[in-house]
Structure formats: structure tokens, C-alpha cells
Amino acid sequence: MKKIIMISMALGLMSNQAQAESTDFEAGKALFQQNCFMCHNAELEPAQAPPMFVVQMKYKMATADKTEFVKKITSFATNPTVEKAILKEPVKVLGVMPNMGFEESDVRKIAAYIHDETFSPPCNHWKHAADRFKAEGKMKLYQKHQKKYDAMCSTSVDKPKVKHAGMRNTSITAEEGSLKAIMQQLGMDYAAVDEAILKEDLDAVAVAAHGIAFHDEPSLGTKMKLMGSLRSEMKGFKAKDEKVHHLALDIEKAAKANDMKTVIAKQSQMLSACMACHTSFRSRVISILH
Ligand code: HEC
Numbered sequence: 366m367k368k369i370i371m372i373s374m375a376l377g378l379m380s381n382q383a384q385a386e387s388t389d390f391e392a393g394k395a396l397f398q399q400n401c402f403m404c405h406n407a408e409l410e411p412a413q414a415p416p417m418f419v420v421q422m423k424y425k426m427a428t429a430d431k432t433e434f435v436k437k438i439t440s441f442a443t444n445p446t447v448e449k450a451i452l453k454e455p456v457k458v459l460g461v462m463p464n465m466g467f468e469e470s471d472v473r474k475i476a477a478y479i480h481d482e483t484f485s486p487p488c489n490h491w492k493h494a495a496d497r498f499k500a501e502g503k504m505k506l507y508q509k510h511q512k513k514y515d516a517m518c519s520t521s522v523d524k525p526k527v528k529h530a531g532m533r534n535t536s537i538t539a540e541e542g543s544l545k546a547i548m549q550q551l552g553m554d555y556a557a558v559d560e561a562i563l564k565e566d567l568d569a570v571a572v573a574a575h576g577i578a579f580h581d582e583p584s585l586g587t588k589m590k591l592m593g594s595l596r597s598e599m600k601g602f603k604a605k606d607e608k609v610h611h612l613a614l615d616i617e618k619a620a621k622a623n624d625m626k627t628v629i630a631k632q633s634q635m636l637s638a639c640m641a642c643h644t645s646f647r648s649r650v651i652s653i654l655h
Pocket residue numbers: 397400401402403404405413414415420438441442445449450451452453455456459460461462463465467472475476
């Protein structure tokens with residue numbers, strides 16, 4: 366098979382554009398390794414610069430398309446300033462990136478490569494950072510890095526299992542771990558809260574609300590796909606998920622305090638919060654993922 370591809374490439378059977386794109390990618394990668402990797406190597410301990418997985422994610426979320434992405438990275442790397450920097454924590458810990466006098470034409474190629482590359486999640490980097498912040502007693506930063514590690518690096522066996530009120534497996538028709546399956550579980554947990562309210566069973570309310578607040582995360586591949594398409598709107602998508610998370614926590618707390626009035630008020634706000642995300646994102650996300 367490999368031979369056939371090699372032969373077809375030699376015969377010029379690959380389209381000119383595909384050929385140009387793969388050459389640009391390889392050139393950008395080589396330039397990246399020569400100029401940037403000495404600091405942006407996620408395996409270095411202590412870290413000398415933020416991992417490219419993180420840089421790519423933050424810049425994709427701050428730009429609408431590849432052209433803007435390349436422009437923004439190039440502007441920063443050829444003349445780094447605090448004002449341009451969007452990674453606030455690395456700037457605080459390491460100081461702003463030094464001006465290395467890079468050629469703009471080189472950085473443009475590197476930036477295009479950074480946009481298209483699939484970087485692995487920097488698991489060792491997050492683990493080291495979590496351990497270090499814990500030892501230093503900086504618990505907020507510790508939790509932030511540990512959460513990322515748990516979400517993207519630990520195997521599902523290590524993950525705490527969320528207790529759900531809705532029956533698992535019976536009505537979930539979507540592929541396990543998909544966003545759709547997570548949503549089907551949310552639908553069941555939401556219905557379970559309603560039913561428990563009507564039965565005035567506040568313990569059951571607390572369990573179902575907990576299941577909503579700590580719903581499973583979609584796979585890394587799904588997240589990257591969403592991020593790659595939603596780009597700067599990913600922040601809004603995440604904010605809508607956070608809103609539901611906080612309302613579910615409020616419901617759990619009120620249920621544990623036997624405060625039915627608050628439970629009912631928050632449950633109705635939560636339905637609005639679920640629907641707000643569906644109105645803005647559902648059909649688009651379906652077209653991205655299906
Ligand atoms: C001498 C070490 C070093 C080298 C070499 C280096 N960087 Fe950095 N870079 C850093 C540090 C430290 C930060 C974190 C502080 C910051 O964000 O400014 C950083 C941050 C960044 C950021 C995020 C800036 C932001 O918005 O906060 C980008 C983009 C970046 N580097 C691109 C590059 C590219 C492209 C190259 C190669 C052409 C490169 N860097 C080479 C040290 C380096």
C-alpha cells in the first residue's frame with residue numbers, strides 16, 4: 366500500500382493543492398522544531414513555556430478562522446508584549462515570552478503548522494503543575510490543573526462514577542460517551558428531578574441534581590471537533606454548560622437543606638438554561654458531529 370502511495374506521488378497523482386499543503390505542513394513543523402520546541406516542549410520540568418496543545422486551544426478559541434489564527438500568533442511571536450498575551454497564568458509564572466527576533470515569514474509558516482497539528486494533551490505537564498501547586502499550598506491552581514489531568518489523561522477506570530437517578534442503559538440509544546448519550550442521560554436526570562419534586566422526595570432530588578452537575582465529559586476527540594468548528598464561540602458554549610452546572614449544584618444544596626421552594630425555583634431556571642444552549646447551539650453541533 367505504502368509503495369502504491371509513493372509511486373502515485375512520484376507520478377504526480379496527488380493533487381497539486383494536497384501536495385502543497387503537506388509540504389507547507391512539513392516545512393512549518395521543521396521550523397517549529399528548530400525555533401520553538403526548545404521552550405515549548407511539554408515534557409520539560411520545570412516548564413519553560415506553555416505546551417502547544419494549550420496555546421493552540423486558546424488561540425482557536427480567540428479567533429474565527431485559520432487566517433486570523435496565523436495573524437494573531439505571528440503578531441505575538443515576532444513581537445511579544447504583555448498586552449497581546451492571552452495566556453495570563455504563564456505570563457505571571459514565566460514572564461512574557463522573550464523577543465527572539467524571529468523572521469515573520471518563518472513564523473507565518475510555523476503558525477499555520479500549529480493550527481493544523483494534532484497535539485497530545487500535555488499530561489505530564491499538568492500532573493507536575495498540579496503536584497507543585499499542591500506542595501506550595503496554591504489550592505485553586507492545583508485543582509485547575511488536576512481537573513484537566515482527570516478530564517483528559519486519566520483512564521475512565523480512575524474516574525469517580527457519578528450516581529444517577531435516571532435508569533442507565535435502558536433508554537440511551539446513542540453511542541456510549543458521545544455528547545448525544547450524555548444529553549440523553551441529562552434528560553433522564555432532569556425528568557428524575559421533576560418526578561422527585563412531585564413525590565416530595567428531596568433525597569432523590571439531590572441525587573438526580575448531582576448527576577446533572579457532574580455529568581460525564583464528552584471524549585477528547587469530540588471536544589477538539591467542537592472547538593475546531595465553534596472557535597471563538599466555544600466560550601459561550603462552555604458558559605452555558607457552566608450555568609446548568611451551577612443551577613444543578615444549587616438544587617442539590619437546597620434539597621439537602623429541605624428547601625423545596627428554592628428547589629422548584631431553580632429547577633425552572635435550569636430548564637431555561639438547558640433550552641438556552643439548545644436554541645443557540647443544538648442544530649449546529651448536530652451538523653458538526655453527525
Ligand atoms: C526562550 C523560550 C521560548 C521560545 C524559543 C519560544 N517561546 Fe513562545 N513562549 C515562551 C514563554 C515563556 C511563553 C509564556 C508567556 C507568554 O504567554 O508570553 C510563551 C508563549 C507563547 C505564546 C502564547 C502567547 C500568549 O498569548 O500569551 C505563543 C503563541 C508562542 N509562545 C509562540 C511561539 C512560537 C511560534 C515560537 C517559535 C517561533 C516560540 N513561541 C518560541 C517562551 C518561548
